[in-house]
Amino acid sequence: MNSAYKKEIRYTLVFSALLLICGHLGLLFVAFPGLQNKMVMGFPSQYIVPIVFGWLVLMVVVGFQAKLTNDLDDEIEELNAGLSETVE
């Protein structure tokens, strides 16, 4: 099994986890109520932290996702090109 394949699986699982964390931080606050009602940027933590993660942090994660998966596509294309040269 080549490294590009393993990378593809790893990226999919890791980025899925990161995306889910960014969009579902409410779960953290309901599971650990002690984290609630700390004031962050003038808002209760359970309100503003999920909002900021759901927008700004998500944008950063998605930026990395786009960059790394584009690089992976290039890697797979290079492998394919190498394969067709071998066949020729």
Added chain:
Amino acid sequence: MEHEKWVLEDPMLGMIFVGASFVFFYLIGWYSQKAAKSSTDYWTAGRSIGSITNGLGMASSYMSLATFMGVTALILKLKVPFVYMWIQFALSIPLITLWYGTPLRRMGAFTPAHFVRERYGLRTSYVTVVFMILIMVMYALGQMIGVAKVFEMLFGINYNLALICGGALIVGYVTIGGMYGTSYNAAFQMILMGVAFVVPLGAIMKAMGGTGWYFPPLLYSDMVPAMLEAVPDFFDMKYGFKWYLSLIPCFTLGAMGLPHLGMRVYTSSNLKSARGAMVWFTFFCGIVFCSTYTMGFSGVYFQATSGSAIAPTDFDKITLILNSVYNPAWVLAFVIAGAIAAGLSTISANLMAIGAMIAQDIIATIKPDLSDKTMKVIGYLAIAGGGATSILIALNPPDFLVVSILWAFGLAGVTMAPLVMLGVWWKPANRYGATTACLVSGLTYIVVAPYFFPSIVVGGGLEAKVGMTGSLLCVPLCFFLLTTVSMITNKIPALMNRFDYQKDHVLIDKIHGWADYSEERYNSNTAGIIIAAVSLFFCIYAVLPGGW
């Protein structure tokens, strides 16, 4: 207490703004239609849309009337928990692109149903298409209700007349424009609705005494102490762990099953452009979503402090009501044009998906030798028929327009997302598993909803109405059935010899971009067993009482 009647004082202003925007939409649609050389161009815009235009288009299919009206209404009713429900919708396009958007684009599929046909065969695709059409009609229904409410406020006419006039205008526009029209128009509509939503919101905040009015999405913390005094429970999380957990199967996976969102990935000029569009999508989505929460916050504060009585049936109009109270009439007229653009862009995407499914996934498979011209005519009829159906159902609407939309998300999560996710990433998934999983879990979701058999409901309250309780049971059920039935039937040669399963396996390597075939890739039975075990655990957890 007597409720106030909210209508635009000067309907002429509203008509000028809405009329001008419609003329513009029709012109873009007409011009785009001329550019569509074939029926494929009509559905996918020639696969030539750039990343910023596509990012705006992706965001605009989400910036529906639900964002403008439904969300703020439910923030008024549920307060902060509804915000958590909405935040996660920004995950949809990144997750779709990550899990199956790019493979489906490589394959040249129009819709997830098209993928299901290639991967699992015709019979399975017919089952999924029937569910998909129901989903899209329910989704468009929520938008139609919103359009009717805007027209009702704009012209002071009754709901039914507003629904028929507004609905007919929109269905006509979509039928004429095709995907070229919707993609280019969606980008324009996203800008229009963004400006129409965010800028007047700044003025509302300023009038309410907020000092962060120049950046409404995040700068309103100075209003928090006054809010806590007026509505002490505004920031309470209220619900239990299950409520928040069910957001994942119902809405996050639900959005992944929606065909009209995936279609935006397929219209990109190339895969890198599609991924670039995904970043733009999160940016645009974030601005408008965060502003929506601010609008909901302002609405709750207004209701608690102003002494103005808003009837529950007018909760959907809170954005318009705040603008009518705090801003001049021409601003309200502009906001109404933005709201119409919001509804228009989403209905366009919904109806295009219905048209693509009926024309490409049903008719084209039954009669593959039909001419391109006939296929285009069938597409027009399918779009118009889907629009007319949603208008007819909207004549008897639910209390809140967003309820039908959210229920549709759940059904998409139950019937489509697991089939496509495992279809792309797990070779052992086969047509027997897919058909069984889609049919059983889809019908179970419908049965346990409070609308059809009120005595057989999982959970209760609003979470049952919007499909959260049903999804927490039925999405894992679909994964469980798909994995177990597939693994069992893969061991029965008499069943597997009925079709060329090797061809399905080769397809998976191909759509991931591999030029060669390897039996080992995407073929782990251990992964199947783990998915089945985890899914079974969540099925049991879902039916256990309490936790909501």
